Amino acid sequence: TQLLEQSPQFLSIQEGENLTVYCNSSSVFSSLQWYRQEPGEGPVLLVTVVTGGEVKKLKRLTFQFGDARKDSSLHITAAQPGDTGLYLCAGFSGGGADGLTFGKGTHLIIQP
Amino acid sequence: DTGVSQNPRHKITKRGQNVTFRCDPISEHNRLYWYRQTLGQGPEFLTYFQNEAQLEKSRLLSDRFSAERPKGSFSTLEIQRTEQGDSAMYLCASSLATSGRYNEQFFGPGTRLTVL
Numbered sequence: 001t002q003l004l005e006q007s008p009q010f011l012s013i014q015e016g017e018n019l020t021v022y023c024n025s026s027s028v029f030s031s032l033q034w035y036r037q038e039p040g041e042g043p044v045l046l047v048t049v050v051t052g053g054e055v056k057k058l059k060r061l062t063f064q065f066g067d068a069r070k071d072s073s074l075h076i077t078a079a080q081p082g083d084t085g086l087y088l089c090a091g092f093s094g095g096g097a098d099g100l101t102f103g104k105g106t107h108l109i110i111q112p
Numbered sequence: 113d114t115g116v117s118q119n120p121r122h123k124i125t126k127r128g129q130n131v132t133f134r135c136d137p138i139s140e141h142n143r144l145y146w147y148r149q150t151l152g153q154g155p156e157f158l159t160y161f162q163n164e165a166q167l168e169k170s171r172l173l174s175d176r177f178s179a180e181r182p183k184g185s186f187s188t189l190e191i192q193r194t195e196q197g198d199s200a201m202y203l204c205a206s207s208l209a210t211s212g213r214y215n216e217q218f219f220g221p222g223t224r225l226t227v228l
Contacts, residue, residue, distance in 0.1 A: 004154075030215075031214055031215065033216065033217075035219075040221075040222075040224070041221050041222065042116075042118075042203050042205075042219035042220050042221045042222045043155065043203070043219045044219070045216060045217070045218060045219075048214060048216050050214065088154050088155075090154070090155075090217075092214075092215040094215070098143070098145070098160050098167070098168060098215060099145065099147075099157025099158075099160060099168060099170065100145075100147075100155075100157060100215070100217060101157070102154030102155050102156070103154050104152065104153055104154050105153075105154050
C-alpha cells in the first residue's frame with residue numbers, strides 16, 4: 001500500500017511569513033499533484049510535477065518534486081490570509097492504477 | 113461554467129435507506145473517478161471509469177456500493193442500506209486519458225452525506 005505522509009498537519013502563522021509543507025513517501029510516483037481545499041468544497045488543482053528535481057512556481061507558491069520522485073515540497077513566500085486552506089498532495093502511480101493516493105493534508109491558517 | 117458538477121450537494125438520510133448521487137464530468141473528459149473523504153483525512157479512491165467501462169475498484173467499495181456510467185457521460189453512485197459509517201464527503205473527479213505520467217484530475221464540489 002502506498003502512503004503519502006504530509007507534514008506538518010497543522011500550521012498557523014502570521015501574514016507575511018514564509019512556510020514550507022512537505023509530502024513524503026517510500027514509493028516512487030509517476031507524477032504528483034498539489035491541491036487546495038476549502039471547507040465544504042472539492043479540492044482545486046494547483047500544480048502537477050512529473051520530472052524528478054522539477055521546480056514549478058505559481059506566483060508566491062514554489063513546488064518541488066524530489067530527484068527520486070518520492071517526495072515533494074510546497075513553499076509559500078509572504079503568506080497572505082487568502083492562502084488559508086487545506087493543502088493536499090496526491091501521487092499518481094500509473095501502470096494501470098489510476099486512482100490518486102492522497103496525503104492527509106496540511107491545515108494552513110494565515111492570521112492577519 | 114464547464115467544471116465537474118455534483119448533485120445533490122448535501123444529503124441527510126436515515127440508516128438503512130438507499131441514496132444515489134450524480135456526477136457530471138467536464139464534457140471532453142473520458143475518465144471519471146469517485147472518492148470518499150472523511151473528516152481529517154484526504155480523499156480515498158473508490159472506483160473509476162474510462163468511458164462507460166468500470167476499470168478499477170478499491171477494496172473500500174463494499175457490496176452495498178455500486179457505480180454506473182451508462183453512456184460514458186454522467187455517473188451515479190448508489191449506496192444501499194446506508195450505515196452511519198458511510199457518512200462522508202463523496203467526491204467526483206474527471207480527467208482526459210493521456211499516455212505518460214500525467215493524470216490531472218479535476219474535482220467537483222462533492223456531496224456531503226450524513227447518515228442518522
